[in-house]
Amino acid sequence: MTADDRRDGDARGAGRPDGDSGGAGRSAGGSGGAGRPRGDRRDAGRQGVERRDAGRQGVERRDASGRQRGAARAEGRSTRSAAAPSQRRRGTDAPRRAAFDVLRAVADSDSYANLVLPPLLRERGIRGRDAAFATELAYGALRLRGRYDAVITLAADRPTDRIDGPVLDVLRLGVHQLLGMRVPPHAAVSETVGLAREAVGAGPAQFVNAVLRAVEREADWDARIADAAGDDPLLRLATVESHPVWVARALREALVAHGRTADELAALLAADNAAPRVTLVARPGLATRDELGGTPGHLAPTAATLGGGDPAAVEAVREGRAGVQDEGSQLVALALAAAPLDGPDVRWLDLCAGPGGKAALLAACAAERGARLLANELQPHRARLVEQALRAVPPGAVEAVRTGDGRLLGDDEPGGYDRVMVDAPCTGLGALRRRPESRWRRVPADVAALGELQRALLASALRAVRPGGVVAYVTCSPHVAETQLVVVDALRAATKAGLGVQRIDAAAVVRGIAPDAELTDRDDVQLWPHVHGTDAMHLTLLRRTS
Numbered sequence: 161m162t163a164d165d166r167r168d169g170d171a172r173g174a175g176r177p178d179g180d181s182g183g184a185g186r187s188a189g190g191s192g193g194a195g196r197p198r199g200d201r202r203d204a205g206r207q208g209v210e211r212r213d214a215g216r217q218g219v220e221r222r223d224a225s226g227r228q229r230g231a232a233r234a235e236g237r238s239t240r241s242a243a244a245p246s247q248r249r250r251g252t253d254a255p256r257r258a259a260f261d262v263l264r265a266v267a268d269s270d271s272y273a274n275l276v277l278p279p280l281l282r283e284r285g286i287r288g289r290d291a292a293f294a295t296e297l298a299y300g301a302l303r304l305r306g307r308y309d310a311v312i313t314l315a316a317d318r319p320t321d322r323i324d325g326p327v328l329d330v331l332r333l334g335v336h337q338l339l340g341m342r343v344p345p346h347a348a349v350s351e352t353v354g355l356a357r358e359a360v361g362a363g364p365a366q367f368v369n370a371v372l373r374a375v376e377r378e379a380d381w382d383a384r385i386a387d388a389a390g391d392d393p394l395l396r397l398a399t400v401e402s403h404p405v406w407v408a409r410a411l412r413e414a415l416v417a418h419g420r421t422a423d424e425l426a427a428l429l430a431a432d433n434a435a436p437r438v439t440l441v442a443r444p445g446l447a448t449r450d451e452l453g454g455t456p457g458h459l460a461p462t463a464a465t466l467g468g469g470d471p472a473a474v475e476a477v478r479e480g481r482a483g484v485q486d487e488g489s490q491l492v493a494l495a496l497a498a499a500p501l502d503g504p505d506v507r508w509l510d511l512c513a514g515p516g517g518k519a520a521l522l523a524a525c526a527a528e529r530g531a532r533l534l535a536n537e538l539q540p541h542r543a544r545l546v547e548q549a550l551r552a553v554p555p556g557a558v559e560a561v562r563t564g565d566g567r568l569l570g571d572d573e574p575g576g577y578d579r580v581m582v583d584a585p586c587t588g589l590g591a592l593r594r595r596p597e598s599r600w601r602r603v604p605a606d607v608a609a610l611g612e613l614q615r616a617l618l619a620s621a622l623r624a625v626r627p628g629g630v631v632a633y634v635t636c637s638p639h640v641a642e643t644q645l646v647v648v649d650a651l652r653a654a655t656k657a658g659l660g661v662q663r664i665d666a667a668a669v670v671r672g673i674a675p676d677a678e679l680t681d682r683d684d685v686q687l688w689p690h691v692h693g694t695d696a697m698h699l700t701l702l703r704r705t706s
């Protein structure tokens with residue numbers, strides 16, 4: 161495989177995961193690369209990728225700017241592989257090896273791909289388009305694992321639990337190149353077989369070769385794996401769209417419970433499989449959206465979507481005046497700040513603040529109004545991330561970053577706050593685009609375990625807010641058991657405890673911020689990737705009446 165082949169096979173929408181982090185972007189990968197047909201060499205030609213030299217077969221490859229390879233050489237690093245040339249011929253290139261190592265870290269150490277990959281790319285000097293390729297390869301293979309395992313089962317004529325983990329990961333990477341990226345088939349197969357030789361040995365490499373050639377030979381894999389899944393339409397869809405069936409079922413229930421239709425499930429699952437675009441937040445009073453470049457968001461007046469590139473290249477992001485934040489996360493924080501309130505509006509609380517994305521936006525809003533935010537977080541290391549996220553906020557607007565259990569705060573300071581954000585720990589089923597492996601890690605029991613914590617945190621928030629004050633209950637999961645059911649139970653428990661609490665029309669508040677937002681006829685708000693282009697954030701607004 162040549163570097164051209166790999167670039168022609170550039171990712172569909174590769175890029176860094178758009179986290180809720182309040183800090184600058186960490187990934188070396190940029191987004192982009194979409195829209196080129198397989199085998200189209202125009203980009204390579206335009207960017208002068210090839211140059212005659214003394215490299216392998218007399219051709220030296222350069223990146224688009226021509227800098228990467230020279231810089232790597234100056235630093236004494238190989239841009240192709242750490243292997244000696246004789247081994248290199250038998251192995252693969254650095255981006256594919258990096259993607260493989262990420263999949264192994266996810267499998268062996270329960271690592272998070274979006275935490276492992278960026279430092280690994282940095283350490284190995286993989287940058288620019290190579291970094292984007294490695295990112296799309298790793299994240300795509302992880303997201304689409306269910307679909308690809310169904311393909312591999314048929315092509316290998318054996319279930320995937322009878323294939324060694326490392327060999328299976330190599331196969332997943334190969335199948336993603338063949339079916340999910342625009343890598344020319346000959347390159348996808350030969351480079352993946354090279355990776356197999358390098359990573360798992362010559363014997364398994366032959367097996368990898370045979371399986372990938374079978375995948376390449378056949379067409380219509382979606383129909384074949386749907387048929388193999390059986391007659392149940394949900395199971396067929398979950399297989400093709402690569403979701404555990406319990407997750408697909410929960411999402412279908414959530415769509416209906418939140419006023420949409422089960423017919424949308426296919427679009428929702430497909431949206432979960434697309435890499436999210438990087439969205440920035442201009443923290444009010446600290447940065448303007450114009451400073452960020454990109455395209456203005458369509459929901460939050462603070463949001464700008466980047467077409468590509470590294471967010472850390474934006475000065476306002478580096479300085480903490482702006483950050484990387486999903487537009488849905490921005491919208492729910494702005495909704496808490498905008499919710500109608502009688503009486504004083506000076507003390508705000510973020511009960512579950514780490515890593516600080518919403519705290520930074522809330523604190524910036526508070527600063528504009530002369531209010532102050534207390535940011536609470538259970539985990540000390542996440543509390544430090546909150547401090548980092550708040551670094552650009554005027555000191556007067558931050559009362560403190562507190563490390564402690566939010567469940568106790570309502571009793572420690574009853575009625576002490578005017579606005580309270582409960583961005584509760586949740587399954588994250590609304591942010592599957594962003595956390596490529598998470599759908600395979602979560603189990604139904606998580607929903608029940610988290611439900612208890614969510615109820616306790618919301619109960620504490622309702623004690624911590626003063627009568628007349630407002631609480632926002634937020635999750636990045638649309639699961640009914642983490643959203644509507646938690647709120648119903650919390651209202652019941654509050655009544656039992658002698659607190660008056662009423663629902664506020666959150667949809668009206670959100671419409672006041674985002675007039676074009678497509679919302680259902682309910683007083684809570686549920687955003688969706690396939691409708692709003694955001695994570696599936698949930699928002700309920702509650703007012704303490706007595």
Ligand SMILES: C[S@@+](CC[C@H](N)C(=O)[O-])C[C@H]1O[C@@H](n2cnc3c(N)ncnc32)[C@H](O)[C@@H]1O
Nearest residue numbers: 512513514515516517518538565566583584585
């Ligand atoms: C969904 S995240 C919050 C995201 C954050 N609001 C943001 O926008 O960056 C939930 C946070 O709650 C924290 N957490 C978990 N249990 C908690 C507890 N009992 N009290 C306070 N925070 C808790 C977790 O450590 C995690 O940082």
